Amino acid sequence: MKLRPTIWKTLLLPSVSFGVVFSVILYLFSQNALMAAAAFGASCATCVIIASIVNRHAETICARLRRQELRDRGAVGTGLYSQVMQEAFDLLNRSESEARIASNEKTKLEAAYHAADRKTSRMEETLNSLETPVLITDGKDELLFHNQAAIRLFGSDDQQSKKTQLSDIPALQQLVQETRTRKVATEHRSAEFEWAVDGAERAFRAKSKNISSQHGSSLGVVTVLEDIVDERLAKTRHAEFVSSVSHELKTPMAGIKAYIELLMDGDVEEPEEQQELFGYIDNQVDRLTRLVNNMLNLARIESGVIKITRKDYELNDVLRKAFEIVQPSAEDKNIRMVSELSDLYLPVHLDDDLFVQAIVNLLSNAVKYTPAGGEVRLQSQMEETTAVIKVQDSGMGIPADSLPHIFERFYRVPENNKAAAGTGLGLALVHYVSTDIHNGQISVESVIDQGSCFSITLPLGHRDQNQKKLRQQQLAGTPQ
Amino acid sequence: MSLRIVACDDEAHITRAISMKLTKAGFDVVTASDGQMGWELIQQEKPSLVISDLQMPRMDGLSLCRMIRSTPETAEIPFILLTAKGFGLDQDELISELKLSALAVKPFSPRELLKLVQETLGVTASLN
Numbered sequence: 001m002k003l004r005p006t007i008w009k010t011l012l013l014p015s016v017s018f019g020v021v022f023s024v025i026l027y028l029f030s031q032n033a034l035m036a037a038a039a040f041g042a043s044c045a046t047c048v049i050i051a052s053i054v055n056r057h058a059e060t061i062c063a064r065l066r067r068q069e070l071r072d073r074g075a076v077g078t079g080l081y082s083q084v085m086q087e088a089f090d091l092l093n094r095s096e097s098e099a100r101i102a103s104n105e106k107t108k109l110e111a112a113y114h115a116a117d118r119k120t121s122r123m124e125e126t127l128n129s130l131e132t133p134v135l136i137t138d139g140k141d142e143l144l145f146h147n148q149a150a151i152r153l154f155g156s157d158d159q160q161s162k163k164t165q166l167s168d169i170p171a172l173q174q175l176v177q178e179t180r181t182r183k184v185a186t187e188h189r190s191a192e193f194e195w196a197v198d199g200a201e202r203a204f205r206a207k208s209k210n211i212s213s214q215h216g217s218s219l220g221v222v223t224v225l226e227d228i229v230d231e232r233l234a235k236t237r238h239a240e241f242v243s244s245v246s247h248e249l250k251t252p253m254a255g256i257k258a259y260i261e262l263l264m265d266g267d268v269e270e271p272e273e274q275q276e277l278f279g280y281i282d283n284q285v286d287r288l289t290r291l292v293n294n295m296l297n298l299a300r301i302e303s304g305v306i307k308i309t310r311k312d313y314e315l316n317d318v319l320r321k322a323f324e325i326v327q328p329s330a331e332d333k334n335i336r337m338v339s340e341l342s343d344l345y346l347p348v349h350l351d352d353d354l355f356v357q358a359i360v361n362l363l364s365n366a367v368k369y370t371p372a373g374g375e376v377r378l379q380s381q382m383e384e385t386t387a388v389i390k391v392q393d394s395g396m397g398i399p400a401d402s403l404p405h406i407f408e409r410f411y412r413v414p415e416n417n418k419a420a421a422g423t424g425l426g427l428a429l430v431h432y433v434s435t436d437i438h439n440g441q442i443s444v445e446s447v448i449d450q451g452s453c454f455s456i457t458l459p460l461g462h463r464d465q466n467q468k469k470l471r472q473q474q475l476a477g478t479p480q
Numbered sequence: 481m482s483l484r485i486v487a488c489d490d491e492a493h494i495t496r497a498i499s500m501k502l503t504k505a506g507f508d509v510v511t512a513s514d515g516q517m518g519w520e521l522i523q524q525e526k527p528s529l530v531i532s533d534l535q536m537p538r539m540d541g542l543s544l545c546r547m548i549r550s551t552p553e554t555a556e557i558p559f560i561l562l563t564a565k566g567f568g569l570d571q572d573e574l575i576s577e578l579k580l581s582a583l584a585v586k587p588f589s590p591r592e593l594l595k596l597v598q599e600t601l602g603v604t605a606s607l608n
Contacts, residue, residue: 243565247535250564251491254586258497261590267504280493332492372513 019043133225139218141166141176150225153197169195172206172223179208180218192228203228237424240412244423248291252284283328290325290364293357294425298409301432308351308437312462315346315387316380322359323378326367334372337363340379346387347462350438358433361426362391362454369416370395370451382460386440389456397448406444407431430454482508483601484525488518488544489533489562494586498531501590502597515539519547522554529581529601531593534563545578558600560593562586 023040027033124145127134133150137143143166146154166173171193179189190207208223259277268274300306323339330337359378366376370393379390398406402413409428434442434456446452485507487498495511502509510525512518516538522530530548534541541561548554559578564586571583581600584593 247564250586251494254564254588255491255493255497257587258494258501258590262497262500265591267500267590284493 016044135166135176135223135225136220137166137176137180137223138220139180141173141180141221144220153225169193175206175208176221176223179210179223180221182210203232237411241424244412245291245295248423249288252287252291255284256281279328286325287329290357290360291423294361294423294429297354297357298425298429298432301429308354310349310351310438312347312349313352315348315389315458316341318348318350318352318355319359319378319380319389322356322363325356325360326363326376329364330367330376333367333370335367335370336375337367338375338377340377342380342382342387344382346380346382347460348387348458349462350458351433354433354437358430358456359389359391361430365426366391366393366395366452369393374451383457385460387458387460389458390453392451392453394451397450398444398446398452399448400446403444403446407442430456434458482506483528484508484510485529485531485597486510486512486518486521486525486527487531488512488515488536488541490514490536491533494533494562497590498593501594505594505598507597515541515544518544522548522557523551526553527557529558529560529597531560531562531597534561534565542574542578545580549578560584560596560600562588 019040022043023036026039027036030036124147127145127147128149130147131149133153134145134147135143135150135154136145166176171191175189175191182189188207188209190205192203192205194201194203196202205226205228206223207226208221210221211219213219259281262268263274263277268277297306319341320339323337327337363376363378370376374394376394377390377392379388379392381388381390396416398413399415402411402415405411406413407427407430409425411428412424431442434440438458440456440458442454442456444452444454485502487495487502487509488511489495489498490513492513495513499509499511510521510527512521514537515532518530518532518536519539521527530544532541532544536544539547541563545559545561548557548559558581560582561574561578561580562584574580574583582596584596
């Protein structure tokens with residue numbers, strides 16, 4: 001292969017030759033050998049510097065020269081060499097173009113990947129912020145993802161000892177499996193199951209939906225869990241309520257029907273006894289009315305439709321009215337009713353009907369849960385700016401764990417449920433009437449087998465008097 | 481000597497109405513205000529028939545009936561159950577399981593109850 005002479009080689013020979021000739025001439029004219037040697041050295045050094053500068057750009061210049069030369073040859077040549085080189089150049093150009101495209105694609109993919117990653121993170125954060133447990137399982141029913149609410153139930157990977165597997169809950173596992181394998185993927189499936197979480201029995205409703213690919217194959221299942229403990233409790237209480245209402249309505253009706261029939265059949269001959277039965281029928285009709293009123297008032301409270309008419313009364317008058325209503329039923333049960341009303345005038349501003357009904361409810365309960373021979377006491381007293389009403393009995397008492405619930409609608413003390421029938425509405429109404437309507441307070445103290453004491457505290461004062469006092473204060477310029 | 485009947489109900493007026501109707505018809509009626517008291521009376525009086533309410537304090541009607549059936553001395557006493565429930569009870573199952581003579585739903589007719597008592601005791605008498 002023939003080598004092209006480099007510029008370096010080209011310049012070195014003439015520069016050395018020029019130096020030799022120049023130094024010989026200088027020596028002949030000056031006869032000074034030192035000057036001739038210096039001239040030779042200077043010429044050589046100058047040539048080396050020029051050569052090195054030129055050489056720095058030599059490769060670039062050569063490449064340009066080679067490329068131009070090849071182009072010229074390719075353009076005019078017809079040999080194998082020129083074809084191969086043309087192909088090589090085309091290939092090189094295509095490679096450079098593809099490399100640029102690939103680089104652009106890579107940048108786009110990286111951007112898309114980051115966007116998808118951010119989207120996934122946002123979705124996970126959203127699912128984690130939900131209070132509802134969400135589980136996502138794969139095509140083999142293995143858990144892919146569960147949000148924070150589900151982690152609180154199932155445990156996490158970090159808590160292997162606590163972690164619950166899908167297989168630990170057969171009903172849930174079956175639901176997920178059936179959802180994944182069913183053909184119609186758009187519909188939900190649901191199942192209810194009980195499961196102990198941290199030792200407490202819980203009930204859930206699981207709803208599952210299949211996630212399918214574009215080709216119809218199952219990618220996995222998303223399952224949402226709904227806590228249904230409260231729903232079940234509400235259903236149970238409602239069923240008990242319906243049963244209780246049935247009993248509470250039918251019992252007085254049974255007495256009324258039986259006595260009317262006895263009177264009609266002439267089974268009661270003595271006029272005094274006949275009067276007694278008429279009196280009983282009258283009482284039972286009142287009892288039915290009170291029950292229906294309790295139900296209607298609570299229904300009105302629930303629907304927000306209740307008309308409250310508050311007027312000025314003397315508290316003891318209102319209490320006496322309630323006392324007289326309950327007294328006959330206490331006598332029937334051989335229970336002594338004691339009235340210990342304050343000698344002081346207790347001015348109150350209240351809805352007579354509702355308040356009497358509340359006190360009747362408290363007294364009726366006291367009679368109901370006190371055994372024969374026991375005692376029920378109604379008291380009133382003044383305490384600074386309030387009036388306090390107490391209903392005390394010598395009955396069976398209320399267990400401590402039931403006390404926080406006794407004013408809830410439909411709640412019935414389990415231990416007392418067998419002792420007497422009831423609807424679980426009476427105390428709910430008492431609470432509402434005492435606190436919400438009359439701005440008072442209600443509390444209860446109870447000792448098992450010794451009795452219970454309900455206390456209602458009401459603000460004292462007639463509205464008219466209060467207004468008069470307020471006007472006088474305003475006129476006198478005194479602050480309230 | 482008249483036949484003795486024990487009537488149990490926590491509503492005093494119900495036992496009174498039963499007592500008035502049956503006494504007038506010639507029966508000797510003893511009353512109790514709960515299941516426990518009723519069971520003590522039944523053991524003591526050995527009545528010809530028991531009429532009992534379902535929901536009562538201390539011991540309910542079904543428990544009382546089971547107690548009667550599981551005690552040899554009282555196992556054959558006819559039992560009429562009174563109830564205000566009216567639903568949620570499988571009457572046929574109760575009648576066969578506890579050998580109830582009848583189940584009367586409140587509000588009941590004393591006239592009809594008397595008829596039931598007479599039929600029950602008549603059937604029982606003929607069987608004896």
